[in-house]
Amino acid sequence: MSAVAPLRLRPAFAGRRPLLNLSLMLSLSASPFFISSSLAEEATRRSYQVPAGSLSAALTRFAGLAGVNLSVDPALVSGRNSAGLSGEFAVEEGFARLLSGSGLQLQAVGEQAYILMPAPEGGSLQLAPTSIVGATVSTDSPVYAGGQVARRGSQGLLGSRDFMETPFSMTTYTSTAVKNQQARTLGDLIASDPSVRATNPAGGRFEQFTIRGFSLFNSDVAYNGLYGILPTYTIDMEMAERVDIVKGPSQLINGISPRGSVGGGINVVPKRATDKPITSFTGSYASNNQLGGAVDVGRRFGEEDKFGIRFNGVKQAGDTEWDHQSVDREMAVLGLDFRGERLRLSTDIGRTERNTDAPQERVQVAADAPVPHASDVDRNYAQPWSKARTKDTFGAVNAEFDVNDSVMLYGGVGARKSTHEFLRHAVSVLNEAGDFRVQPRDFTRDENVRTASAGVRNWFHTGPVSHEVNLSASYFYMDFENGGARYANGSSNLYDPVQTPTPSNPTRQDDKVYTENRFSGLALSDTLGLFEDRLLLTLGARWQRVKVDDWTNNAKGETAYDEEKVSPSGGILFKATDKLSLYANYMEGLSQGKIAPSTSVNEDEIFPPFISRQVEVGAKYDAGPFAVTAALFRIKQPAYATDATTRVFGPNGKRENTGVELSVFGEPLKGTRLLGGVMYIDSELTQTTNGAFDGNRAPATPKYNVNLGAEWDVPTVQGLTLTSRGIYSSSQYLDQSNTKQIDSWERFDVGARYAFKVDEKHITLRANIENVADKRYWSSAGASDDSEAGLTLSTPRTYLLSATVDF
Template identity: 75%
Template sequence: MPAVMPLSTRHLLRAGFAMSLLLSTPLWAADRALRTYEVPAGSLGAALTRFADQAGVSLSLDPALVSGQQSLGLSGRYTLDEGFLQLLRGTGLLLQPVGEGAFTLVPAPQDASVLEIAPTNISGGQLQLNDGQPYAGGQVARKGSQGLLGARDFMDTPFSMTTYTHELVKNQQARTLSDVVASDPSVRATNPAGGRFEQFTIRGLSLFNSDVSYNGLYGILPTYSIDMEMAERVDILKGPSQLINGISPRGSVGGAINVVPKRAGDKPITEFTGSYASNSQVGGAVDVGRRFGEGEQFGLRFNGVKQGGDTEWGQQRVDREMAVLGLDFRGERLRLSADLGHTERDTDAPQERVLVGANARVPSASDVRHNYAQRWSQAHTNDTFGTFNAEYDISDSLMAYGAVGARESHHDFLRHNVSIINDAGDFSVQPRDFTRDESVRTAMAGVRNWFHTGPVSHEVNLAASYFYMDFTNGGARYATALSNLYNPVATPTPVTPTRSDGQAYTENRFSGIALADTLGFVDDRLLLTLGARWQRVQVDDWSDGVKGDTAYDEEKVSPSAGLLLKVTEQLSLYANYMEGLSQGKIAPSTSINEDQIFPPFISRQIEVGAKYDLGRVAFTASAFRIRQPAYETNATSRVFGPNGKRDNRGVELSVFGEPLDGIRVLGGVMFIDSELTGTVNGAFDGNRAPATPRYNVNLGVEWDVPGVNGLTLTGRGIHSSSQYLDQANSKRIDGWERFDVGARYALKLDSTEVTLRANVENLMDKRYWASAGAPDDSEPGLTLATPRTYLLSATLGF
């Protein structure tokens, strides 16, 4: 008995001390309202002061008490007591009230220092300790990066946004960005998976790879294909996003995609993944992460990939290499990070879009059984890039941040168009040697300030951005031969050019200044974001050293506004108005005014929506309208240019989470009515815009098999409805479905964690036209679906 009594006494003292503090704090204990807090990682003193400022209470502290202590920060919805308890966990400090709405810090008595009180009623049942905190099920993250506005929880965002996690990337065995976006009904790939480059649509409008940002910076990632082994998360935001990140290099306005780089976590990681993809692609990937130094301030994360072999396309081979190094520093007030990367990709016999001539009907996809690309065609891309990011807490309520980035790329193609000229599927093979060298320099800097004016909270952001890219195109053309889509004919390897293309040099300079304020009313249950971005677009071009006449220098102020109402802890309603300025379209190679650059244009979106978070499963719904100019290549004159406007009106529904233990869902549906208006002489008014399906549907399910620990079965269905190739709506492709299945098994062998994965994409091996091409910026062309593909991998964690 004597040995037991001191232990019991110590427990009673600890509990009694804690209860005395709680009972003597009527304001703290009574404030049970959930509010949204955004406190970045950094020094403990700065984190506590920023939290108190956002909560609207006063906090005094002795700097000696918090000296040298770090905080992981806080993100999400908390009551006042939950937030303070979470920030003070493990610090040996306790909160002491000194008046109404005023607190100070005191050292916890020795007997009470180990007492921990777990927070309750946290949204989604997850502690919001970092930007990548996953939602239930682990496939989607709660927070997404929003450039100028910082990282925010999806329930606190007046936009439609989904953030896919690294776990989803790994479990789907995604190799490129195209594999990841296949999970989103609002996004579709518009170029063949075995092609030279990737391209997408969001809400029926084009998005190029060059418009995908890397940690908020445009133009840094490889232009033609982005390897997913480098990604910690992938943010997809729907609608014009110029307020957030500024104008993108190719002016995409249907939405934005941001790739978040990997960082070393607090837990060391050493993984090796061996992979196989049919027909005979074999590869390996390593992922190593460590933290070191005093307080583990320094972090290192390295990802490397080497994969190569034949694909399912026949006579096609793809070899790829990737190496990305991420470094970071977490100081008391200063946070730094840097990323250095290099990628190379060689593709033999890459797929091209199938162009359909005016005198030919749409070919039958089911009859295309062979790779119609010539064996001698090839694509080689080489990209080297780097970024540097910094954040500094000037004070506990003012933060300065900035980033710079650069990329150097060399691309070399020997290719040919596939332009069907008759119903038999014949097409001319005109070899073209095409080279492109790109150089990118980009920078941004800003300040973010948190403060209150009476009962109204403010988060003010002021930022400036600059983007520079120059590129040089050159090449040659060779003698024309004839082949057939259904029965390809091997043509001679081109040797002697029949024509040399002039060397074209182009400079793009985009600059902008943005200001935004997020105002919080009624304990931040009503959030109003108001902002505007001034942008200047400068383009100059030369051909064989002679300055062209398509150069322009234009500027525009683009306003944006967002309103979010937290009706309850689980329900948020929102609305937004967003404008986007886009660089002018570039005439495609199949037009007679090839490479002509058109002036910038403006797109406008209105959107309303709702988000319902049940903790284990979440639903989102939105209705939107986007208007922008429409472009086409005239069927008779072959001149590319604007023709009317496209009016995209749509509805999106999505679901994600783990509604039942061991059952995860991810999917949704998008309905879109894309109508042409104001076309020349009203010829196409009322028609559906090209390359825009009326419906997209996705549904993925994962099931942890009961009784077999570590075994998960997966399935996914994807559907797109019919699409037109032209503004006249005279040519159409049918709707299509694709079914994928898979399984994974996680186990532990001694101290090694092993995950085995097997996936089958396009299980039924259906041949169909997956897309009618890019809807608004180039020649309509058909994308052939990828044949049935087997993916196998084994990940070993040491």
């Protein structure tokens, strides 16, 4: 059977079932083809209006209105037309009317899932042995072969699209990948992606990342398309159905991010109740002695299962691999949804708490001190009295309404309230011996976020050209207040930590800083489809306004600003064949200015917005059981640094990252799955002060990142899967002068899982060992565009065990 490729998705107007999935659903298997009776079960008639035109467009439109999954080989429908239909039809009847005279017929392959096949001569249908992959999923994103990556991802303004029809680099990880990696946080999950690296210790106060060498803060991680709603410091993965990672500036599709990330964006998609009831419990263990449990319950109810409820709860506590360090985390997220004929609504409400004792900090290195030896750090250098306490309450409401068959209104609102309390100390190594001063500081931060977006999407044709026009408005508001106090200094050592007294009497009160951020934007785009949508051209622009006000001890600051800009963007994608897509894009956007870090003398100073620009070309090859994508990109933006002598943080020249990405995912051989890739970056500084660092490599940017994970189903033991993963990063500079450097590093993980049934209960046992060689190394030097530079220590060997029971 020839490979099946997706048609271009048209509006997925919900009927009684989930949104339209046009996907690659079939792969070779030894199991026999199962013919479902769902056509007979779907005999209910309803009204449809499908205009005459190409058969591809007619089938896509009808499947979207009917709310079913349809998988089509584009070669079957190429050049064929349909007379359309108007009136009341059952699903089977409607498809038959559209296919009349085409020599094609519909075949059911599962509940609400169909493929298009040539009508057999003589009336008998002979099918090759086939199995269904991802025919029914709980969201609008069918799963790619292997189950670790989804075909479709959320693209903000542009809606949800198949990766083969996306004119930029994007990877969407599924909840299956989250479970099998035993990923507790977003930092655990991104270990699969070569374009993304964690830049803060896993046992630290917060998580932070780089994409294509540029910083990405948790504040810039979207929740179902809305910024600023998720917890500021650590995001639990048990709440995620999918995680979309977009590479490169994404201001056109997502708008300006709260912290101005330019290397890419991450979007967490919440879980929804599925047609099949969900009742699942997972018990977990993580070394040294962290025990936990997670529940996942989902149900649909009401007439035609229009209403859904999904709850995820987590409790985990205990000691970590590091001495005198412990983590206690709690998460509860409730998702409600409604699926009507034309209206779709969802609400998500969440609460997370995380308490960490002795969280590790990045390690700064004094100007006249050498780089410490990570291999000699075998104890926790954080003081036992240090702590981090975070509480986040958040929620969002999203809606879609189909005005008619070609116009959809959509929108969302969200809010978050957070309180954070820290008792911490910086770690700045002063000499070769590893000595550092312990400078205790308590620090509080209260945050309030309100965000909203609204838009309209319109599909229409002008002659042979299809259009998908999007108009969207967005608004983001955040206020936060920082305060705290300083205490008497002590001394310790990186290699031989010394416990200092618990701070009690402050020696200085910090200034109370209050800041308000207001971002607003208006975006317009049009995706034009030519030559039966084999050529897709996306043109758009976003007007953005950034307004920041700050007060110090109730006195208005001088660094407030109010700036705006119109940022054009565009992308083009050409389907050279049914398996090969070629694309190019240009994106630019306005980002909020950097904020001076606590390690600088101008702490909390806010700098004006800056503009980032990206050019990218790439190719995507979908072989069916596996896919390979490649991208060549260049991103430019201002460079920031803290002066080694004056300790003043500020802009210093420009940086340009030019790189190549190659990724692979899928199941190239039955029972063998791959996930990973490689990224190369040439990062150069220009126009630095007095040309001092011109031509140097930007700090904290490795030339090479390599990730490759593999899974193998043991043929002789049904249900047993062995896993492995290797991660590599080349050396990195600590400073713009390129005088200090950390070594390259590699990490190896191994694991296994075993799935079986007991009394109709599905049970999955998982065991993973991360950093199996227990190597100590500096995994990151921070990020060259980041206000919080410093060395990140690797996590020691970690054992992860879990047992999931699906009732």
